[in-house]
Every structure is written in structure tokens, then in C-alpha cells.
Amino acid sequence: MIGCVVGYCIEMLWCYLRLGYFESRQGLIYGPFSPVYGIGAVIFTVVLYRFRHANGVVIFLASGIIGGVFEYLCSLFQELIFGTVSWEYSDSPLNVQGRTNVFFAVCWGILGLIFLKHMLPFFTNLIERIPNRPGKVIAWVLLVFMVFDIIISSAAIRRQTNRHLGIPANNPIAVFLDEHYTDEYLKKVYPNMQLA
Template structure:
């Protein structure tokens, strides 16, 4: 009998394009529904927060989740929770800032503006949102 058949197979031992893409899709969906729930709680109105793609997909959340998986997914058990929170905040803030800047410079559109918000960074992101 072949010894390889007796080995325990580990799901998602390493990250490949397919696994990261699945995380991307999950992030797109959860981010869209998260925004819709917040909108309902704040305004008591059911809305369809459809974004760039057809259906309930918000690619900014998917990109964020994919970046988190790539940079924070492996060896996470070797870091403490505060370092992980710090790294995730920085990655999330840089991603949001860069996305806002690219949309503004390349496409001439402004998807969000946090100028009046507490601890905003050039109106493109805020420190409280980065931590959140």
C-alpha cells in the first residue's frame, strides 16, 4: 500500500490563486451585506448597495480580505493579537487610501470623503475606520 494514501490531507495548507479568490468573493459579499445592514440601522431603509460589479459584490472589500489573507494569514499564531491588529489596521488604511486616490486621479471620481470625520487622513480614510 502506498504511504501517500495514508497521510492526512490538510485543506488549504498553502495559499494558491483559487483559495485567495474564494476569500476575495467572500469579502465582496460580506462587505456588501455589512454596508447594507449599517445603512438599515442608521436610516431604517432597505437599500441595494450595488457597487462596481453586478450582484451583491463590493470589490473593495474583496481586495481588502485578499490582502489580509496574503499578508496576515500565514504564521498568524506566532504573532500576538495587538501586532495583528496593528498590521491589519495599517494594511486596511493604506488599501482604502490608495483606492480612493486611484479612483480620484485615474477616473476622476470620489467614492467617499471623510473630510469632516475625526482623525481623517486627507479625507480618504480615518484612523477609527482603520482600526475597525
């Protein structure tokens, strides 16, 4: 959850620095969450935690490789499952099929280094201060909310793709999605998402 929110903030700041204005960088319909960063934080923790005391160059290189591969796989997954893409780097130098590039692998390397050396210890200490019983309740509430958010976001995006393919809403769920998650609404949430 923390990785999702921090990633969302990083994306918003990056957008402002690059374009001069803020633009939605949500990865889910409800809340300031970017699951790519949240899952990335989990992967960095699981794969690199044992190397957290290693030389910063080692962590940077490992994070860059892991992040670049992960970004590529996220783009591929989004295209295969939802028929959409949210980023496209074909015009950038040293890109890999437009799904990632060396510049963003370097960014992942920097993020991984900062995450393992500073953010993970800080947030771990913060989380460990939460008493066990309320901590479990909070964790379950957040889990249920995130599962709902992921399901409704996935369904809305898949339905949008189906609308563009001319597939009619032939069940109550599809009708609900068409009524509540219109193309205009989803464009505000995902301004960079396009059909593949």
C-alpha cells in the same frame, strides 16, 4: 468573491444601523459585490496569513494599518481613474485627506482580526470540500463573470464622468453605455458616488 459578498453585507448592515434604511452598497453593477472588501481579503490573506496564530493585538494593529492605507489608495485610484469619489471623510476627526480616518482604520483592524481568526479558516474548509473538477469549473465561471462585471462597471462609470464633462458619445461603445447605463440607473447602483 466571498470577501466581495461579505463586504457588501457588512456595508448594507452598517448603512441600516447608521441611517435606519438599506441603501445600495454595490461596488459593481451586477451582483452583491464590493471589490474593496474582496481585494482587502486577498491582501489580508497574502500579507497576514503567516501571522494568523499571532497575538490578536498584533493582527488588529497590522490589519488597521493595512486597511487604512488600502482604503486611502482605493479612494485615490477611483478619483484619478474615474474622476469620482464614493466616500469622503473630511469632516471626521483624524482623517487623512478625507480618504480614510482612524475610526475606519479601527474597523479594518477588527475586520482583519475576525477574517484571519474565523472567516478564513471556515471558508477555506468549505472550499476544500468542493471536488476538484467542479471546483475548477465554478472558479472559471466566477472569474469570467467578475472580469466582465469589472469591465462593464468601469466603462459605465468612466462614461458617466465623460458625459458630465460634456464629452459626446462618439463611438458605438459610448452610445451603448449612454443608452443602458444612464445617470439615473447609476445613481441607484452607486447612490454615494459623486464627481471628484
